[in-house]
Amino acid sequence: MTDRLTIRRPDDWHVHLRDGAMLELVAQHTARQFARAIIMPNLTPPVTDAAAARAYRDRILAALPADAGFTPLMTCYLTDGADAEAIAAAHAEGVFTACKLYPAHATTNSAHGVTDIFALAPVLERMQAIGMPLLIHGEVTDKDIDIFDREAVFIERTLAKLVRDFPALKIVLEHITTAEAAQYVAEAPANVAATITPQHLIINRNAIFDGGIRPHAYCLPVAKREGHRLAVRKAAVSGSAKFFLGTDSAPHVVEAKESSCGCAGIFNAPFALESYLKVFDEEGALDRFEAFTSENGARFYGLPLNEGTVTLERVAHRVPDRVGDDTLSVVPFHAGETLGWRMVA
């Protein structure tokens, strides 16, 4: 039995680091495990231009020790007013790595999101031409579509058309949760990939209703039926280069989760690698772990692989109930559970 695993330093291709005091609390957890991360732009107000992205990047770096060795990769929050020229210029300058598509009102801070993605054709054409990835929150927002069907319907109604109309555009379908998404991406051309979160590999929708309503198991896209979880697990450990690590770690203070209208988001940053490794171990796929964590994403983005390594050991440890202090406290994924692996260096 393998009890110690050393892998190339990984990247997180989808994370919410927030701002202010929350940023101060959570950034260290992501920087401890990952060399780079794609930073979600859904702040209030959202990060829609280069000046805002530069300033946010500076705040992220200022929240970390000088020797953290962590590179935030910034994203542009697309709105109906997105401008192709400005986006291309900021990409050329190295400020924006990718653009994020939130369909308007799909999730947290998406009110300024896009109402009709096809109206942004000039932006998408430009991104396609310069090789700038489009990161998609893939859910339709129509209230008449059942919340558990919103991802599958998005693929049918929107994604398939995007892939057809912009055949060379690099697209990442983010945080996939369904068998339909896993199959669509697996069969799509090489310029279409997907990120997978730890929670969608580990919980199904029963976790949200386990003996009562469990706000800390609620995120968007919402966890689906067991069959979907199994399909997403299969994709993650398949060895396909189209699937890679993106935690979607999305912290909210405990009061905002444990509320009559609790926020969507699971804070998994403190033990993200341990969480993924549990899955690869259970699936007998330790040999495919490193490609998922440290190679597939970088290759898709056309970025160099990281230097350096991280090491995980098979050792039981209990995940704390809370991260933070009395003034700012977040419940981490796996709170109170015992995990079987731990990052040691």
Ligand code: DOR
């Ligand atoms: O659960 C989620 N939380 N899903 C999202 O898409 C957004 C995120 C957040 O920002 O809290």
Ligand code: ZN
């Ligand atoms: Zn997210």
